[in-house]
Amino acid sequence: MFRPRRRGPGLIGTAARTAVIAGTATRVSGNVAAKQQAQAQQAALADQARVQQAAAAQVAAAQPAAPVPAPQGGDTLGDLERLAALHQQGALTDGEFAAAKARLLGL
Structure with a gap:
């Protein structure tokens, strides 16, 4: 008997490939979000340090x-x-x- 040959990965292969792609995309977006959050925290700390330095300078200037x-x-x-x-x-x-x-x- 002649069996027709499949063309492509089939249903299970397609589902597996989709799962791998979705998992990779989730991991990459999670890494990007973590980096952005770390940068935002560093910027906030730098801003806070600048505000504290400016306040200290104003206090020093105000003291007679x-x-x-x-x-x-x-x-x-x-x-x-x-x-x-x-x-x-x-x-x-x-x-x-x-x-x-x-x-x-x-x-």
Whole structure:
């Protein structure tokens, strides 16, 4: 007897191939989603660090500089010269220099 030859994988072969393709697609999409989630978490952590650094910088900028203590003793001219030197070096702002000078002169 002559049997006709099958052409193609048949029903079970097609189902098996479809299952393999679906499983592979699921695995790949799961890996992509995991990578995207990890990148999003890293970006969120980086944003949070930037916000914390900016907040720390604002707090540091808002804090007043340490006041210049009034010098003890009677060398007013020497004290004024030291204050002027600190002001020229940039260690004292204009306001701090004026306040310290006023204290020295008793104003």
